[in-house]
Amino acid sequence: MSQPKGAVSAEDVKKIARLSRLHVESDRLQPLAEDLNGILAWIEQLNEVDVEGVEPMTSAVDMAAPMRKDEISDGDKRNDILKNAPKKDDGFFVVPRSVE
Amino acid sequence: MSDLTKLTLEAALAGMAAGDFSSEELTKAHIDACMDGADLNAFITTTFEDAIESAKASDARRKSGEVGLLEGAPLGVKDLFCTEGVKTTAGSKILGDFAPPYESSVTANMKADGMVMLGKLNLDEFAMGSSNETSHYGPVINPWRKGEDLVPGGSSGGSAAAVGADMCLGATATDTGGSIRQPASFTGTVGIKPTYGRCSRWGVVAFASSLDQAGPIAKTVKDSAILLESMAGYDPKDSTSLNIDVPKWSESCGKSVKGLRIGIPKEYSIDGMPGEIQSLWDQGIAWMKDAGAEIVPITLPHTKYALPAYYVVAPAEASSNLARYDGMRYGLRVDGKDLTDTYDRTRTEGFGKEVRRRIMIGTYVLSAGYYDAYYLRAQKVRTRIVQDFENAWQTCDAILTPTAPSAPFAVGRKLNDPVKMYLNDIFTVTTNLAGLPGISVPAGLDADGLPLGLQIIGKALDEDTVFKAASALEKAAGFTAKPEKWWK
Numbered sequence: 001m002s003q004p005k006g007a008v009s010a011e012d013v014k015k016i017a018r019l020s021r022l023h024v025e026s027d028r029l030q031p032l033a034e035d036l037n038g039i040l041a042w043i044e045q046l047n048e049v050d051v052e053g054v055e056p057m058t059s060a061v062d063m064a065a066p067m068r069k070d071e072i073s074d075g076d077k078r079n080d081i082l083k084n085a086p087k088k089d090d091g092f093f094v095v096p097r098s099v100e
Numbered sequence: 101m102s103d104l105t106k107l108t109l110e111a112a113l114a115g116m117a118a119g120d121f122s123s124e125e126l127t128k129a130h131i132d133a134c135m136d137g138a139d140l141n142a143f144i145t146t147t148f149e150d151a152i153e154s155a156k157a158s159d160a161r162r163k164s165g166e167v168g169l170l171e172g173a174p175l176g177v178k179d180l181f182c183t184e185g186v187k188t189t190a191g192s193k194i195l196g197d198f199a200p201p202y203e204s205s206v207t208a209n210m211k212a213d214g215m216v217m218l219g220k221l222n223l224d225e226f227a228m229g230s231s232n233e234t235s236h237y238g239p240v241i242n243p244w245r246k247g248e249d250l251v252p253g254g255s256s257g258g259s260a261a262a263v264g265a266d267m268c269l270g271a272t273a274t275d276t277g278g279s280i281r282q283p284a285s286f287t288g289t290v291g292i293k294p295t296y297g298r299c300s301r302w303g304v305v306a307f308a309s310s311l312d313q314a315g316p317i318a319k320t321v322k323d324s325a326i327l328l329e330s331m332a333g334y335d336p337k338d339s340t341s342l343n344i345d346v347p348k349w350s351e352s353c354g355k356s357v358k359g360l361r362i363g364i365p366k367e368y369s370i371d372g373m374p375g376e377i378q379s380l381w382d383q384g385i386a387w388m389k390d391a392g393a394e395i396v397p398i399t400l401p402h403t404k405y406a407l408p409a410y411y412v413v414a415p416a417e418a419s420s421n422l423a424r425y426d427g428m429r430y431g432l433r434v435d436g437k438d439l440t441d442t443y444d445r446t447r448t449e450g451f452g453k454e455v456r457r458r459i460m461i462g463t464y465v466l467s468a469g470y471y472d473a474y475y476l477r478a479q480k481v482r483t484r485i486v487q488d489f490e491n492a493w494q495t496c497d498a499i500l501t502p503t504a505p506s507a508p509f510a511v512g513r514k515l516n517d518p519v520k521m522y523l524n525d526i527f528t529v530t531t532n533l534a535g536l537p538g539i540s541v542p543a544g545l546d547a548d549g550l551p552l553g554l555q556i557i558g559k560a561l562d563e564d565t566v567f568k569a570a571s572a573l574e575k576a577a578g579f580t581a582k583p584e585k586w587w588k
Contacts (some may be wrong), residue, residue, distance in 0.1 A: 093429060
């Protein structure tokens with residue numbers, strides 16, 4: 001299969017995985033790079049399209065973003081919010097230490 | 101009493117209105133069918149006890165003269181819609197035992213209209229798949245069979261299989277690239293994705309927000325119109341929800357298509373498509389002509405770029421949407437040596453292979469140095485696809501195409517070739533990119549006796565014409581085949 005411009009290397013996969021907060025075993029880096037390159041090579045077809053002067057489409061509907069009053073419409077649901085927490089204590093989420 | 105599970109939604113609603121049977125009887129018949137069909141793995145969670153309670157409550161409401169649009173109808177809900185107090189998984193391990201303390205707007209509308217919910221239907225993990233094989237809860241098996249187990253399509257495979265096997269009168273589904281229409285085609289059912297913005301996305305687990313749209317899978321075109329009337333409607337909680345009235349689409353079904361201009365896009369004849377699908381399409385053209393429609397050849401020149409554009413836009417939006425699964429506030433947490441390690445372990449164990457692959461593609465195409473080359477370019481190609489349709493609407497009112505490039509295939513066959521799997525959505529993905537309505541109608545069987553669907557695409561907000569054309573197609577096709585009940 002033709003390699004896309006700037007084909008993804010095992011090192012790139014490591015970087016993408018880090019940005020994605022995913023762990024990839026070192027023996028999986030190369031196979032995954034090949035996987036991604038296969039998909040990216042197929043995506044390269046997009047380079048055939050003339051997009052000169054074309055505006056990018058950012059919304060699927062032709063409407064202006066709606067405005068609303070900035071007022072409280074919901075709240076006082078601490079127990080609902082915490083209900084599905086993997087760890088909680090005394091009305092708080094319990095998370096791993098993030099500041100030493 | 102005749103088998104209540106063979107009824108259409110329309111006939112079941114009429115039967116309850118006439119007092120021929122109660123919602124409780126109807127619901128119990130469907131619960132039995134669901135239990136018979138357990139091996140199809142269509143449900144992730146069943147809520148049979150609650151369903152009987154809701155059915156009794158519905159019967160009581162009916163006695164007091166309070167009758168909603170879906171009053172007493174036993175239906176299924178794709179497990180991507182949050183349902184208050186009922187486990188919602190999105191087909192993923194990462195949501196753990198998440199039981200939302202709130203209800204999605206779409207299912208809230210349906211419950212207000214009298215729906216009886218039988219349970220939560222299986223799907224590809226986070227709706228990412230075309231065969232329902234990426235679900236953490238195992239693949240769904242198509243009620244249609246050919247010596248071996250076939251996939252029901254995806255991602256709404258549970259919804260399609262449950263409706264196809266008469267386990268529920270209809271089901272909710274969602275469609276990001278074809279996830280309502282392709283499974284409908286694979287199971288001999290009807291599925292419509294309405295115009296983007298018709299159904300609220302609030303409370304629906306997000307995949308790719310600019311493409312995701314809810315819709316029903318049903319037994320007939322009219323049933324799908326009834327369901328969509330209940331599901332659709334303005335919701336201030338979704339900023340892309342359209343603040344417009346919901347028409348009585350069920351009244352459009354069966355109306356004449358005389359003089360309607362039906363476009364036939366030449367780009368939808370693709371290499372490697374089975375001859376049977378081409379001939380079914382030709383047959384569909386003849387049916388529409390016989391019904392009085394005018395056939396117009398059209399061109400949608402950027403069709404071949406729709407899928408590659410989709411596989412930039414959808415993973416990009418998914419990588420951003422799925423960043424919320426960090427194991428802190430809900431769902432699975434796998435403890436690591438520190439915060440980052442906990443994130444990594446939670447997400448690596450919690451997400452399946454295809455979801456991880458798409459998150460990584462999305463992260464890559466959005467990353468510094470690649471954004472313009474991939475994401476921005478894909479967004480521009482998306483504009484080109486919208487322009488193709490705008491040009492087509494100069495000469496036609498609706499478009500007729502096949503729904504999928506193949507009949508249902510065997511479980512496991514395409515799982516290891518992502519690009520091949522992605523090609524399933526080649527005829528459906530264009531309408532997601534352009535935000536247009538599209539419906540799949542069962543139109544015939546292939547040589548193996550497996551169902552094939554045809555698709556009608558309409559202008560934005562013109563579901564009216566879509567339902568009209570789809571019912572003309574349905575009437576002409578006279579599709580009454582049902583899978584043989586091998587699963588009991």
